[in-house]
Amino acid sequence: MVNTRAxxxxxxxxxxxxxxxxxxxxxxxVESIRSVSFExxxxxxxxxxGPSGCGKSTxxxxxxxxxxxxxGTIKVGGQPVAGPRRENSVMFQTPTLFPWRTVLxxxxxxxxxxKGDLGAHKAEAIKLLEMAGLQDFKDRLPEQLSxxxxxxxxxxxxxxxxxxxxxxxxxxxxxxxxxxxDMSLELQRIQExxxxxxxxxxxxxxxxxxxxDRVIVLSPRPAVIVRDLTIDLPRPRTLxxxxxxxxxxxxxxxxxxxxx
Amino acid sequence: MNTPAVPQPRALPNLPRSTNARATIIPAVVFxxxxxxxxxxxxLLKVPPIVLPGPAAVFxxxxxxxxxxxxxxxxxxxxxxxxxxxxxxxxxxxxLAISISPMVRRMVFPYILMTQVVPKVALAPILxxxxxxxxxxxxxxxxxIAYFPMVINSLAGLLGTNESSVRYARSLAASxxxxxxKVRFPAALPSIMSGIKITAGVAVIGIVVGEFVATxxxxxxxxxxxxxxxxxxxxxxxxxxxxxxxxxxxxxLEVIERHIVYWQPGR
Amino acid sequence: MNMTRxxxxxxxxxPAIVLGLALLAAWEGLTxxxxxxxxxxxxxxxxxxxxxxxxxxxxxxxWLTFYQTVAGFLLSVVIGILLGWAISKWRLLFDSLxxxxxVLQVMPKExxxxxxxLWFGAGxxxxxxxxxxIAFFPMVINTALGVRxxxxxxxxxxTSLSCSKWQFFTKVEFPSALTSIFAGMKISVTLSVIGxxxxxxxxxxxxxxxxxxxxxxRLDMGFSLxxxxxxxxxxxxxxxxxxxxxxxxxxxxx
Numbered sequence: 001m002v003n004t005r006a007x008x009x010x011x012x013x014x015x016x017x018x019x020x021x022x023x024x025x026x027x028x029x030v031e032s033i034r035s036v037s038f039e040x041x042x043x044x045x046x047x048x049x050g051p052s053g054c055g056k057s058t059x060x061x062x063x064x065x066x067x068x069x070x071x072g073t074i075k076v077g078g079q080p081v082a083g084p085r086r087e088n089s090v091m092f093q094t095p096t097l098f099p100w101r102t103v104l105x106x107x108x109x110x111x112x113x114x115k116g117d118l119g120a121h122k123a124e125a126i127k128l129l130e131m132a133g134l135q136d137f138k139d140r141l142p143e144q145l146s147x148x149x150x151x152x153x154x155x156x157x158x159x160x161x162x163x164x165x166x167x168x169x170x171x172x173x174x175x176x177x178x179x180x181x182d183m184s185l186e187l188q189r190i191q192e193x194x195x196x197x198x199x200x201x202x203x204x205x206x207x208x209x210x211x212x213d214r215v216i217v218l219s220p221r222p223a224v225i226v227r228d229l230t231i232d233l234p235r236p237r238t239l240x241x242x243x244x245x246x247x248x249x250x251x252x253x254x255x256x257x258x259x260x
Numbered sequence: 261m262n263t264p265a266v267p268q269p270r271a272l273p274n275l276p277r278s279t280n281a282r283a284t285i286i287p288a289v290v291f292x293x294x295x296x297x298x299x300x301x302x303x304l305l306k307v308p309p310i311v312l313p314g315p316a317a318v319f320x321x322x323x324x325x326x327x328x329x330x331x332x333x334x335x336x337x338x339x340x341x342x343x344x345x346x347x348x349x350x351x352x353x354x355x356l357a358i359s360i361s362p363m364v365r366r367m368v369f370p371y372i373l374m375t376q377v378v379p380k381v382a383l384a385p386i387l388x389x390x391x392x393x394x395x396x397x398x399x400x401x402x403x404x405i406a407y408f409p410m411v412i413n414s415l416a417g418l419l420g421t422n423e424s425s426v427r428y429a430r431s432l433a434a435s436x437x438x439x440x441x442k443v444r445f446p447a448a449l450p451s452i453m454s455g456i457k458i459t460a461g462v463a464v465i466g467i468v469v470g471e472f473v474a475t476x477x478x479x480x481x482x483x484x485x486x487x488x489x490x491x492x493x494x495x496x497x498x499x500x501x502x503x504x505x506x507x508x509x510x511x512x513l514e515v516i517e518r519h520i521v522y523w524q525p526g527r
Numbered sequence: 528m529n530m531t532r533x534x535x536x537x538x539x540x541x542p543a544i545v546l547g548l549a550l551l552a553a554w555e556g557l558t559x560x561x562x563x564x565x566x567x568x569x570x571x572x573x574x575x576x577x578x579x580x581x582x583x584x585x586x587x588x589x590w591l592t593f594y595q596t597v598a599g600f601l602l603s604v605v606i607g608i609l610l611g612w613a614i615s616k617w618r619l620l621f622d623s624l625x626x627x628x629x630v631l632q633v634m635p636k637e638x639x640x641x642x643x644x645l646w647f648g649a650g651x652x653x654x655x656x657x658x659x660x661i662a663f664f665p666m667v668i669n670t671a672l673g674v675r676x677x678x679x680x681x682x683x684x685x686t687s688l689s690c691s692k693w694q695f696f697t698k699v700e701f702p703s704a705l706t707s708i709f710a711g712m713k714i715s716v717t718l719s720v721i722g723x724x725x726x727x728x729x730x731x732x733x734x735x736x737x738x739x740x741x742x743x744x745r746l747d748m749g750f751s752l753x754x755x756x757x758x759x760x761x762x763x764x765x766x767x768x769x770x771x772x773x774x775x776x777x778x779x780x781x
Contacts, residue, residue: 064687083689090687096680100702100779112698113690141779287626294627311646366542377766378759379721381637382736384728385743386751390567464635472640472729473740480638484729487641495642503634510633 013197014040014063014165019072020222021058032058034222035072042164043195047208049254050218056201057169059223063199064090064167076165086114089158091168095150097142097157103129104138107157114161121160128156132186148179152186159190166198172207181239184210192236205258209250210237217257227257313493318500321493328482329501336467336478337505339395343402343463344509348456350403351410358411359418359444372411380405381465384473393474402466406459413455417448450524453517460513464506479505569749578753585738589757592723592735595651596765599658600719604712606659607666612704614667615674632664637722640729649730658722662715669711673704706780709773716765724758 021033032055040046050056061067063074065084074081076088084090089110097106107125111118129135132152142150151171158166172180184207191198191211202208208215209231217227231250233241241247295315301307302314309317322329358365384401391397421444429439471480479502486494537544551571557563558570565573578585614621614628640657647653677700685699727736735754742750773780 061683066683066686084687086689088687090684092680092684094678094680096678096684098681098699098702100705100777109698110688113685113688113694143779286622290623290627363542366540367546368543370540370543371547374763377717377762378755379717379724379762381721381728382724382739382755382758385740386748386755389743389746389748389751461633461635465637468635468638469725469728472725483638483641487645490645492642492645495645499638499642502638503630506633506635507630 012039013042013044013077014199015073015075016040016059016063017073017075019059019062019074020070021055021062021067022070031222034224036218036223036225037072038216038225038228040197040199042197044214045191045198045200045212047200047202047212047215048218049202049205049208049215049258050223051220051258052203054218054220055223056218059218060167060169060199060201063165064088066090085165086161087164089161089163089166091154091158091166091171093170093173095142095147095154097145097150097153099142102139102141103134103145103153106142106153107160109157110161125156125160128159129153131190132156146179148175148183151175151183155187155190159194164197166196168198168200170201170203172204173202180204180207185239187211188235188237205251205254206242208254209233209247210239210242215250215254217254227254229253310490310492313496317493318496321491321497322501325494325497329479329497332477332479332482332498333501333505336471336480336502337509339398339402339467339478340460340463340505340509343399343406343467344456344460346399347403347406347410347459347463351407351455351459352414352452354407354411355414355418358415365415369415372408375408376412381469384469387470388474393476395477397474398467398470398478401470402463405466406463409462410455410459413451413458414448417451417455418444420451421447449521453513453521457510457513457517460509461506464502464509468502565749566746567748569752573749574752574756577747577749578756581750581753585735585754585757588733588735588738589761591651591733592727592758593761595654595723595734596658596716596719596761599655599722600662600716600765602655602659603662603666603715603719607663607711607715608670608708611667611670612674615671621671628664628667632668636661637725640726643726644730649732653730654723654726654734657726658719661722662718665714665718666708666711669707669714670704673707673711674700676707677703705777709769709777712769713766713773716769717762720758720762720765 016036016038019033019036020031023030023032036059038046048056048059058067062069063076063081065081065088069081076085097103098109101109104122104125107128108118108121111121126135126138129138132155134149134152134156137145137149137153142153145153151174154171172183175183188211200208200211212231214228214230216225217229218224219226229250233244233246233250299314299316302312313321358368381401383404384397387397387401391400425443425447426439429443434442467478468480471478472484475481475484479498483495483498483502486492486498555570555572558565558568558573569577614624636657639660640653643653643657647656681699681703685695690698723734724736724739727734728740731737731740735758739751739754739758742748742754
């Protein structure tokens with residue numbers, strides 16, 4: 001398959017080197033991740049797939065600087081990770097919008113925290129909401145939104161700071177299947193436009209293959225990498241690509257990696 | 261209509277707690293520390309015993325006056341248990357009646373909620389004027405204070421039954437009585453037990469305040485009289501014993517609850 | 528808009544209103560009809576009459592009760608929130624103080640009234656202290672619950688923005704805890720009234736609690752019930768004030 005997307009390869013953006021994670025004290029410890037290494041070039045969309053509890057969220061949190069690394073190193077942009085970075089944006093499974101703020105105020109929240117220029121960013125926020133189709137809801141409160149809409153607002157909020165690295169922890173898991181498809185298309189559109197470096201956690205194999213340039217498969221705990229495949233499907237991808245044999249071959253390979 | 265809009269003043273704290281050795285050792289250490297601090301503060305600062313006696317003096321008072329205190333404690337405890345029992349039964353039956361008839365509910369429930377913001381302890385002097393000094397006034401006072409929370413909690417339980425459970429029972433052609441006994445009532449038990457604990461708690465207050473105003477018997481009387489004679493050690497002893505009684509009653513109810521509502525996690 | 532809402536709720540509650548009026552009428556009819564002595568078994572009309580006939584006496588003592596209640600309540604809110612926040616932040620503080628708080632919450636603090644009168648005198652201080660002691664625990668507990676109940680994903684998100692501790696407290700923790708704090712305030716305000724009344728009864732010097740004692744001892748039950756009515760209205764007004772404040776501040780809750 002011809003790769004119609006040019007991926008920027010001027011050095012890796014994220015380097016994970018022989019990273020492991022252990023919880024608990026000496027006698028009672030749980031080895032969550034045994035040894036994981038990979039490099040992520042700028043602008044690449046990486047999905048990490050694995051069974052429940054295998055540590056994929058843990059890995060993401062370590063890249064985000066929200067969890068300490070037990071052994072190994074993680075570098076982002078050439079610098080070792082020492083804590084959360086403002087150049088990252090993290091998205092969680094649930095929207096976690098603040099119920100006391102309007103949609104627009106929620107999207108601008110990171111700017112407030114960074115003490116940036118709210119006025120200057122307001123137009124940008126509205127543009128993002130337009131792109132998500134939510135401009136009419138900018139003055140509504142989160143409780144008036146459906147799950148899918150709230151998660152879209154959450155995505156806008158993640159993009160307002162123009163992050164270098166987008167870290168997403170199963171962001172569509174809590175949504176119903178139809179909304180999930182819509183969100184996948186939307187995320188793909190955004191990625192076509194902004195070409196961020198993305199680490200995307202999911203336990204949906206089809207979602208991973210559909211969205212990503214590359215998929216890493218983790219084993220059950222203690223996690224190691226069992227597959228690292230490049231997804232060579234042309235972009236932009238429509239939902240129809242999910243019926244093609246190439247797509248299903250990738251899915252089968254991932255499923256094999258998971259031992260199914 | 262599940263949780264009532266009016267809050268329950270005496271609901272017990274339901275904070276998540278660590279259930280390990282830490283949970284028993286640290287409190288014990290803390291209480292010991294408080295006791296020691298009290299003792300040293302009183303001796304080092306040379307506080308006059310009329311103002312604040314040390315723990316040793318309070319202990320002596322308890323031992324010396326154990327006859328008086330025991331008699332008073334029994335009187336108070338009896339009244340507490342009586343008032344609680346009557347309030348629980350009456351409260352539950354009222355809630356049952358209300359739950360069955362929506363019209364009764366619309367008529368009566370707003371008033372029941374409203375009584376929760378009224379300081380019912382203020383009834384004490386009024387009841388004594390009408391019914392005289394004695395157990396009857398105290399029981400009525402405690403009953404009036406304890407009855408309404410029981411109604412509210414029981415009603416919340418009875419009305420909060422999961423409708424799908426009721427629908428399932430109906431699909432088996434169960435009679436309304438069967439549904440009441442086998443579905444609604446067990447589902448209501450956690451709220452009912454909560455209600456009983458709150459009821460007992462406020463009944464204690466009702467009896468004690470009643471004893472303050474109509475001092476013929478009980479620990480309240482001991483407290484009032486000992487403050488008049490400046491026997492502060494005895495006063496504190498009285499307060500300690502009433503608190504202990506309150507804890508005892510609630511502890512007993514917790515044990516009963518764990519047996520009756522055995523299916524609730526985290527209890 | 529508000530008038531129609533009010534009218535709606537009025538018409539929806541007609542059964543309760545009808546019952547109330549019926550009971551009042553029955554009470555009035557029985558006491559007057561049976562020729563019962565009005566001092567012992569007053570009719571509602573006599574109660575209202577007493578209210579106005581002795582208005583000056585009532586107001587003088589009522590003012591005292593009112594401001595003691597508010598003072599005790601405000602103190603319990605401020606200290607309760609601070610302490611509740613503190614214990615929810617530090618695990619060790621929580622583990623050590625929680626059992627103390629449970630014991631003290633369960634203890635009938637009204638029993639302390641005579642002791643407090645002994646220590647702080649029969650004046651306003653002892654009553655405000657009792658109101659504070661009774662009202663303070665629900666504030667601590669509800670604040671702790673509110674702070675601890677913060678959605679963990681929200682916490683992670685805020686951490687990922689590396690916001691400062693102050694930003695985190697003002698923009699995330701505090702607004703999120705407000706619902707629980709207001710629930711606590713509703714409870715506390717009711718308990719403040721109880722505390723003040725009990726202390727006034729025990730101290731027996733002034734305030735509505737004392738006035739109640741005074742009127743009842745002279746078997747002037749009309750006036751006693753009038754005082755009770757004032758206390759009930761005061762409790763209701765305080766509660767309504769907090770509820771109103773809640774609808775303004777917590778605008779996002781329906």
